[in-house]
Amino acid sequence: MQPLIDLHTHSHHSDGTLSPAALAAAAAARNVRVLALTDHDSVAGLAECREACAALGMEWVAGVEVTALWRGQEIHVVGLGIDPSNTDLAAHLSEIVKRRRARIASVLERLRRAPRLPEGELGALDALAVPTRTHVARALVALGAAESMQEAFERWLARGRPGYVPPDWPTIAAATAAIRSAGGHAVLAHPHRYKLSSGGRRALLGEFAASGGAALELDLPGLSPSDAAHLGELARAHGLAGSAGSDFHEPGQPWRPLGRFAKLPEGTEPLLPRLVNTRLE
Ligand code: AMP
Ligand code: MN
Ligand code: MN
Ligand code: MN
Numbered sequence: 001m002q003p004l005i006d007l008h009t010h011s012h013h014s015d016g017t018l019s020p021a022a023l024a025a026a027a028a029a030r031n032v033r034v035l036a037l038t039d040h041d042s043v044a045g046l047a048e049c050r051e052a053c054a055a056l057g058m059e060w061v062a063g064v065e066v067t068a069l070w071r072g073q074e075i076h077v078v079g080l081g082i083d084p085s086n087t088d089l090a091a092h093l094s095e096i097v098k099r100r101r102a103r104i105a106s107v108l109e110r111l112r113r114a115p116r117l118p119e120g121e122l123g124a125l126d127a128l129a130v131p132t133r134t135h136v137a138r139a140l141v142a143l144g145a146a147e148s149m150q151e152a153f154e155r156w157l158a159r160g161r162p163g164y165v166p167p168d169w170p171t172i173a174a175a176t177a178a179i180r181s182a183g184g185h186a187v188l189a190h191p192h193r194y195k196l197s198s199g200g201r202r203a204l205l206g207e208f209a210a211s212g213g214a215a216l217e218l219d220l221p222g223l224s225p226s227d228a229a230h231l232g233e234l235a236r237a238h239g240l241a242g243s244a245g246s247d248f249h250e251p252g253q254p255w256r257p258l259g260r261f262a263k264l265p266e267g268t269e270p271l272l273p274r275l276v277n278t279r280l281e
Contacts, residue, residue: 004259008245014039015134017250024052038063043084069169082184092178104131114162173211185214209238219244232265
């Protein structure tokens with residue numbers, strides 16, 4: 001089997017279900033050779049992930065997925081090769097987590113007041129270390145309010161639905177600044193998933209590059225070859241490299257398996273070699 005890499009994954013320190021050690025073991029079983037744990041707004045799982053990767057003979061990159069807001073939309077910036085002990089980054093993440101707690105508390109309050117929500121408890125999800133709407137969606141499925149996570153989002157959490165609370169996050173420039181302050185490379189996550197016109201997408205990439213962004217994710221589940229080619233051209237135009245990751249959250253989502261071949265569009269520079277100094281040998 002050809003070796004794979006994965007520079008975008010989650011553990012139970014944010015909205016994944018596996019421990020960092022179990023994630024590393026699952027990645028090794030898929031023949032992943034370089035793994036980055038990139039929990040939402042948390043570096044809490046990195047030490048455990050690093051140890052597990054070392055024990056499995058896998059290379060490891062310290063990562064985080066930082067939540068940001070651009071033109072009213074939630075945008076995710078992955079930081080790779082970060083120093084997890086950097087205090088600027090820690091302060092930035094703790095501000096986001098504070099806002100996450102307030103947002104999820106407000107989502108829960110709205111849902112509890114919503115008509116037609118089945119009887120039962122959603123739980124004190126706002127008290128989690130990094131509360132996310134994924135946790136709420138899982139609780140809604142467990143309650144029988146939706147049959148799938150997708151349906152939970154569409155029926156209860158999306159804009160215009162009973163549990164919708166608009167996002168309020170720091171800017172993209174603040175996210176890249178915090179990542180760079182920690183010695184990391186800022187990567188725009190899943191650029192095809194944002195609901196933007198093609199002009200909007202170009203503007204986002206331009207601002208991201210201007211604010212110190214280093215790369216775009218260009219090999220990930222759900223990105224068609226034609227979209228990848230188009231994004232690859234934009235990446236080259238803005239001097240951005242390419243990254244690859246699964247955005248794995250839990251086993252049992254076969255459409256998002258761990259590991260990518262890191263096949264980038266023609267002419268795109270891979271980010272991975274620039275992470276070499278931060279990787280374990
Ligand atoms: P939050 O950051 O609290 O707004 O939660 C966003 C997270 O929810 C993302 O990181 C995804 O993992 C997850 N998510 C967003 N939309 C969906 C969806 N339609 N179906 C399943 N998961 C989703
Ligand atoms: Mn997530
Ligand atoms: Mn994301
Ligand atoms: Mn992610």
